[in-house]
Amino acid sequence: MKKVLISATLLLVSLEIMAGPKNVANGKFLFEDWGCKSCHAIGSQYNQDATKGPDLKGIFQRRNADWIKKFTKDPQAMIDSGDKDAVEMHKKYGTVMKKFKMADNEWNDIFEFLKSQK
Numbered sequence: 001m002k003k004v005l006i007s008a009t010l011l012l013v014s015l016e017i018m019a020g021p022k023n024v025a026n027g028k029f030l031f032e033d034w035g036c037k038s039c040h041a042i043g044s045q046y047n048q049d050a051t052k053g054p055d056l057k058g059i060f061q062r063r064n065a066d067w068i069k070k071f072t073k074d075p076q077a078m079i080d081s082g083d084k085d086a087v088e089m090h091k092k093y094g095t096v097m098k099k100f101k102m103a104d105n106e107w108n109d110i111f112e113f114l115k116s117q118k
């Protein structure tokens with residue numbers, strides 16, 4: 001019985017660590033719930049007003065994962081730091097994406113969702 005419990009716990013722990021369909025689904029929910037969809041299209045989904053923010057389809061193919069993490073955590077700080085890509089985008093769109101008070105695990109789920117949108 002103890003063994004079964006231990007393996008069940010281990011399984012749960014590894015499921016938590018591994019990103020799975022559950023994370024992607026939650027990421028989609030968060031993307032909509034936090035209002036990302038009001039400024040970003042993903043291909044033919046969501047807001048098609050391309051003046052608000054870039055289309056995020058294939059974002060993880062276009063950009064480095066560390067860059068995406070850093071940028072989304074604090075867009076204004078990234079622009080202020082003089083990062084070439086952030087400054088270029090900022091010139092193009094005129095608005096600055098706001099800083100979201102979101103937990104790291106929520107960001108991770110959003111990233112899993114965006115990774116799935118190739």
Ligand code: HEC
Nearest residue numbers: 034035036039052053054075089090093095096097100110
């Ligand atoms: C008020 C509009 C707005 C909202 C809401 C918004 N963004 Fe943005 N986002 C932008 C703009 C504008 C840019 C371009 C950079 C800049 O000027 O800040 C951007 C850039 C990005 C980028 C980089 C895109 C690229 O091509 O490199 C990512 C990734 C991103 N946003 C993700 C998100 C996520 C995830 C959310 C929701 C948690 C979100 N955004 C909410 C306006 C918005």
